Amino acid sequence: MTDKTVSLPETPKHSGFIKNNLRNYGMLLSLLAIMLFFEIVTDGTLLQPVNLTNLVLQNSYIVIMALGMLLVIVTGHIDLSVGSVAGFVGAVAAVLMVSYHVDYPTAFIVCLLIGAAIGAAQGYWVAYFKIPSFIVTLAGMLVFKGLALAVLQGRSVGPFPPTFQKLSSGFIPELFPSAGTLYPTSLLIGVVLAFALVLASAKSRAREQSHGIEVEPYAFFIAKSIALAGAVLYFTYLIASHRGLPNVLVIMTLLIALYGFVTRRTVIGRQIYAVGGNAKAAKLSGVKTERLTFFTFVNMGVLAALAGLVFAARLNTATPKAGLGFELDVIAACFIGGASAYGGVGRVGGAVVGAMIMGVMNNGMSILGIGIDYQQVIKGLVLLGAVCIDVYNQRR
């Protein structure tokens, strides 16, 4: 590096800043609008603690798979097999634990390894043999749907041992038993989390500012921090007033944080986006494009397996129909969240918000008593609409 002075823009342009960020927060605002809408039309049922807890449990496996799917879509591929893989892994878990009495941790690890192996098998064809992922995973979808049937021999297998059920239906242990209706441990975690989030963003802002990097206006930063902390606190208050934090929510939050970090801050994350943005240019810049594509599929397999376990634990039984159509919700979540079908573009936060939009709509429409038929129609239109808005925004 030279000793020349670094020229950085000094004057922050507020209007431009807000305009730019409106695009980033657009989907989040849509989620809030949709939640507000259903909160009103369901007379407050949506945000009742018991319903909110349910909402989390219902959508956890979709969110988990959306994290892996986002990476696959960012590299410019697609994975249609995730629903079948999740169902198959749930079936294997049931047979291991119920029929063969394998203990829970062993079965859990075996299932994740099976997921990794499935991802590796599919990723191998896609990355090294350049077979279109659409075809490879379409084949995988059929294969694992069939294998799930074969493993279960067409029956439902259950119930699971109680410790395994806790994966989905359990809540974190209460350290300070109280007489009231609130769960103090969960509340405390929420307060600490809110505080940590605000502190972390304040620190990174200060660091950037000290290096002369353009930062968001101070008022905007304060407003954002208050909104963020408020949302986290309100959410944990609601959750804490039912039965506390569900185990699966903790897993989900940790995964979201991990994938958010990997995609935004690491070399691997940057290279994955480069592969999707322009594979040839990335390769000529020394990025191991094939290997990265391979690992995104392995990663997807592991997450699909985890989702399969969560789903099986939630139903407390493995059925041949488990996982049916999950792939559609997962892929829709990524695209609603702003991922590009051409690769190279997409955010973890977007995919999570996309999954939540789908989840809130499912939940809200069910509360309203809208039939499954029109629910599908509305969800389809929302997917199309979201992508249209995104394409329109890009063209502008």
Next chain:
Amino acid sequence: MTAMLEMRNVSKSFAGVQALRDVNFTVEAGQIHALVGENGAGKSTLMKVLSGVYPAGSYEGSILFDGEERRFRYINDSEALGIIIIHQELALIPLMSIAENIFLSRAPSRFGVVDRNAVYRRTAELLAQVGLRESPDTLVTDLGVGKQQLVEIAKALSKKVRLLILDEPTASLNEADSAALLDRLLVFREQGIASILISHKLNEVARVADRITVLRDGRTVDSLDCRIEQVDEDRIIRSMVNRDLAHRFPERNVAIGNPVMTVENWSVYHPLHTARQVIKNVDFRVRRGEVVGIAGLMGAGRTEFAMSLFGRAWGYNISGRISLDGREANLASVPAAIHAGLAYVTEDRKQLGLILADDVRKNVTLASLRQVSDRGVIDDVVELKAASDYRSRMRIRCSDVYQEAGQLSGGNQQKVVLSKWLMTDPQVLLLDEPTRGIDVGAKYEIYCIINELAEAGKGVVVISSEMPELLGICDRICVMNDGAFVGEFAKDDATQEKIMRAIMRNVRMSGNGAHDSEVRAGDGAQ
């Protein structure tokens, strides 16, 4: 004879680059009119204007055909008048038969059902006319390139052609096939079909053309009537290259050191046509502080050579030795090549150089993420400083380093690509057409960067199709043709005529496999 086609004062520009300036071009009925000029002189652009690829309104000037002004909006409009263009890259569908290809969109049919017998019969007639003895049912993929060319011509004949435009028809043909093709043009001339022949093979041009028009920098600089004066190759070459150097080149203190990269007996085969040797056992050397140019026509193998050196990024069955600073290096992959100190700046920055949807910062650091990260975690601040540093050093004009690379102008995009490679701290830079499609000012800045690199003791290899550029910035110029070096000139010894003559002599001889070595003159710096 009356003019069949007249193009008057045609001008066309692309985003600030003037491709054609007031070009006048006339073709008479039953004339073979050759169009020659260097790469980028505007030949293809002129033909695209004529055929309607660039629709009326996107250029200035007028086109008259049969004495009437025509405004072609689509290729179909010009084809309807019998103006048929055969592109260098053939537009045949490999897994269809000859007959299906010829009558792809206009098969004789009754009520929408293709009349197979009629198709077969008429294809056979057309093939007889072009002298191709193949069954109409033969698949195009089973034919050689020469025969595919004849199928294209048969297809043109089926459209009642009156003016046939051939873009480098003999570029990939051997001597015998080329001669057969040219004879066919002479037969068409007797039938009143006019041809426009674009070719680099000046001996062929001199043999068949009735008139030769020379384009240079988008202007018609000469039009030679071969029926009045005897035209030879030297006469054509003089018109092609004789230009005043419009732009200057920055001065540099030349201090040449030891060889930094030595390539010996380098051989590369085509990745798809694995029997075809693209680079033919060549030797090459670049020293510290030296700028070496590689001249040659498109398809000579220059890009393939550079990419094969760069971690075998192109090619199959690559053999030969590379030594860096005297030590043999095994550059089996792109990361290995980058690590060893090589950098390759591609000729195709949009497809191979940049991630257009990503911002300037990410593009600059992509090949050196290790420098801005710690244990796999990128340090935003360090990265931003590095990117901003290159932005000011290279004078990349962008709103900030978060601007998308795709929004920048060509020259600034090229500077982003160069920044990416300078950040890897290379010892040898392979620059492939580093100034293609960028304006004069940006060109000058890029020459300055090249000079700085050479003065810092790097070895710089510049592949360029612009000869004045090579003459202006290189210490030594190697001429490549057909996968081999066929000439080498020291800076003081090199002239455009000499280089062009070395290329042309070997274009004529390639196909026989013979290469001219007598032009391997004065490697002065050795």
